[in-house]
Structures are given as C-alpha cells and as structure tokens.
Amino acid sequence: MGLHHAVALCMDHCHAAELTADNTWFKTVVLSGGTACLPGLAERLENELHELLSPSLSNGVRVIPPPFGADSAWFGAKFISNLSTFLPSWCITKKQFRRKSKVNLVW
Numbered sequence: 165m166g167l168h169h170a171v172a173l174c175m176d177h178c179h180a181a182e183l184t185a186d187n188t189w190f191k192t193v194v195l196s197g198g199t200a201c202l203p204g205l206a207e208r209l210e211n212e213l214h215e216l217l218s219p220s221l222s223n224g225v226r227v228i229p230p231p232f233g234a235d236s237a238w239f240g241a242k243f244i245s246n247l248s249t250f251l252p253s254w255c256i257t258k259k260q261f262r263r264k265s266k267v268n269l270v271w
Contacts, residue, residue, distance in 0.1 A: 172213055176217075
C-alpha cells in the first residue's frame with residue numbers, strides 16, 4: 165500500500181466514523197520527518213489524494229510539508245521538554261537506550 169492509499173483510507177474511515185458534525189478536521193495532512201522533505205512530496209500526495217477520494221471528500225484537502233524540514237521532530241521534542249508538565253521519567257540516557265536496544269535486537 166502506498167502512502168497516498170494509506171492516507172486516503174484513514175480519511176475514508178474518519179469520514180465514515182462521523183466523530184463530529186464538522187468533517188473538515190481530517191482534511192489537513194501534516195507531513196513530518198526527513199522523508200517528508202523530499203522535493204515535491206507534499207504536492208504529489210495532495211494531487212494523488214484528489215484523484216483517489218470522492219469530490220466531496222477531496223474538496224479542501226491540504227498537505228503541508230514540515231515547517232522546519234527534517235528538524236521539525238527535534239523542535240517538537242524541544243518544545244515538549246520545556247513544558248512545566250514534562251516528566252523526566254519520559255526520558256532515558258544514551259547508555260540506557262544502548263542497553264535496551266541490544267536486548268531487543270533480532271539477528
């Protein structure tokens with residue numbers, strides 16, 4: 165399944181669920197991560213969604229590339245870590261990560 169099919173499927177499910185009276189909330193797709201910075205990805209995904217979805221569902225669909233490029237996830241983590249509600253227990257050290265990742269590796 166390609167990205168465009170996966171996103172269209174999610175949009176179809178959101179539309180069918182009728183969670184709110186306003187079904188426009190799921191029509192904005194925000195890309196994130198390094199791969200989202202591929203040139204033309206946002207435009208291509210938006211065009212493919214318009215082709216896949218029914219006209220009533222595809223009307224108003226927008227695909228937004230990451231505002232800070234590949235660094236968007238880092239900026240998000242930086243923002244969350246500065247919140248007063250941030251719990252230090254959510255974090256692990258590099259040493260803890262290496263120890264846990266060795267246990268979870270499958271060869």
